[in-house]
Amino acid sequence: MAETNANTAAGVSAAETKEIPVLSVQDLHTSFFTDNGEVKAVNGISFDLYKGKVLGVVGESGSGKSVTAYSIMQILAETGRVVEGKILYKGQDLLKYSKRQMEAFRGDKCSIIFQDPMTSLNPVFTIGYQLNEALKLHTKYKTNKEASARSIELLKMVGVNEPERRMKQYPHEFSGGMRQRVMIAMALACEPDILIADEPTTALDVTIQAQILELMKDLQKQLGMAIILVTHDLGVIASMCDEIIVMYGGSVCERGTADDIFYRPAHEYTKGLLRSIPNINNMKEKLVPISGSPINLLNIPRGCAFCTRCENAMKICLEEKPQEELIGDGHYASCWMNVRKKLEAEGAFEKTASSTSQKREEAAE
Numbered sequence: 001m002a003e004t005n006a007n008t009a010a011g012v013s014a015a016e017t018k019e020i021p022v023l024s025v026q027d028l029h030t031s032f033f034t035d036n037g038e039v040k041a042v043n044g045i046s047f048d049l050y051k052g053k054v055l056g057v058v059g060e061s062g063s064g065k066s067v068t069a070y071s072i073m074q075i076l077a078e079t080g081r082v083v084e085g086k087i088l089y090k091g092q093d094l095l096k097y098s099k100r101q102m103e104a105f106r107g108d109k110c111s112i113i114f115q116d117p118m119t120s121l122n123p124v125f126t127i128g129y130q131l132n133e134a135l136k137l138h139t140k141y142k143t144n145k146e147a148s149a150r151s152i153e154l155l156k157m158v159g160v161n162e163p164e165r166r167m168k169q170y171p172h173e174f175s176g177g178m179r180q181r182v183m184i185a186m187a188l189a190c191e192p193d194i195l196i197a198d199e200p201t202t203a204l205d206v207t208i209q210a211q212i213l214e215l216m217k218d219l220q221k222q223l224g225m226a227i228i229l230v231t232h233d234l235g236v237i238a239s240m241c242d243e244i245i246v247m248y249g250g251s252v253c254e255r256g257t258a259d260d261i262f263y264r265p266a267h268e269y270t271k272g273l274l275r276s277i278p279n280i281n282n283m284k285e286k287l288v289p290i291s292g293s294p295i296n297l298l299n300i301p302r303g304c305a306f307c308t309r310c311e312n313a314m315k316i317c318l319e320e321k322p323q324e325e326l327i328g329d330g331h332y333a334s335c336w337m338n339v340r341k342k343l344e345a346e347g348a349f350e351k352t353a354s355s356t357s358q359k360r361e362e363a364a365e
């Protein structure tokens with residue numbers, strides 16, 4: 001019934017651009033094997049990321065954004081494992097890489113910036129030492145002199161004043177915003193093809209957030225990297241992204257441009273998300289949080305993952321997973337409501353819905 005799915009969607013854009021994506025995530029499933037059972041944190045995510053583009057990944061806490069990022073980097077907790085799918089870097093499957101190849105990928109090709117820079121900076125070494133060591137390990141700057149000169153350049157690039165003096169300081173002598181700038185410098189040290197920024201500004205105040213995002217945008221233009229920008233705050237990143245994927249319960253429920261997501265949302269979860277954050281369309285309205293709790297990842301619903309919280313859930317939503325439907329050029333959503341609208345227009349919805357549930361009842365008997 002679906003006009004397309006993520007793989008064909010990816011195929012269309014690849015055909016249009018005739019370009020191999022720098023990263024292609026295909027039907028990714030990642031689980032954690034805990035004492036309570038299998039926590040299905042990521043359930044069949046697909047997306048393509050092209051050189052020089054910014055992909056926004058948005059969704060509420062626990063929707064699987066970081067697990068997706070960590071699956072790509074293969075830095076999952078010990079109990080976590082990619083159980084299905086492919087992660088292709090320039091066409092090569094990262095899941096088939098050896099440990100050594102993966103270390104090289106993490107060091108040279110792909111960098112990650114975490115939400116809290118203190119988790120990545122070592123408090124007992126100076127900023128200069130840490131930057132120099134990263135450079136000596138992963139780049140052509142092999143001597144202390146070369147590495148220091150490059151570190152100073154990088155600190156300047158990310159807007160750290162008096163970099164020569166700052167090199168001799170320890171992380172605790174930097175403010176939160178400055179530490180995040182250092183992390184960006186560190187992430188850029190190896191001139192990666194891909195930069196994954198996992199909530200890079202959440203811990204910072206609004207003005208600093210804007211400065212850091214602006215900085216990332218500038219550097220992205222200068223260096224031509226592809227960026228995955230992970231956030232739970234759609235409003236913050238929208239202006240930076242070429243494409244946004246909206247995640248719910250470990251799956252992508254909608255994908256499109258920022259305009260598609262803001263002005264033409266086609267999934268009930270995205271609509272709820274937009275009602276819960278201030279934006280240009282609801283400035284005079286009261287913000288409404290999405291009621292209910294996130295799904296239990298130990299027991300994923302058979303139908304739509306959002307059905308227990310959706311005001312417009314229909315019988316079919318409880319029974320069958322909605323497939324990704326084409327809404328408009330490059331805009332896709334997985335919501336039965338779109339199928340219903342199409343079928344209603346053809347006068348066929350009631351017939352299809354009842355025949356689907358009848359088939360299920362027959363199968364259950």
Ligand SMILES: Nc1ncnc2c1ncn2[C@@H]1O[C@H](COP(=O)(O)OP(=O)(O)OP(=O)(O)O)[C@@H](O)[C@H]1O
Pocket residue numbers: 032034039041059060061062063064065066067068077079080231232297
């Ligand atoms: N080490 C782990 N063991 C068991 N389950 C885990 C583990 N790490 C993550 N999960 C599960 O995966 C789900 C998704 O986690 P993830 O960190 O990707 O969420 P997120 O979308 O990044 O949320 P946030 O916005 O809070 O960072 C969590 O709700 C949790 O149930």
Ligand code: SF4
Pocket residue numbers: 267268269304305306307308310311312313314317322334335336337
């Ligand atoms: S598929 Fe059904 S339950 Fe899911 S978001 Fe759409 S209308 Fe709501």
Ligand SMILES: [Mg+2]
Pocket residue numbers: 065066067198199
């Ligand atoms: Mg996270």
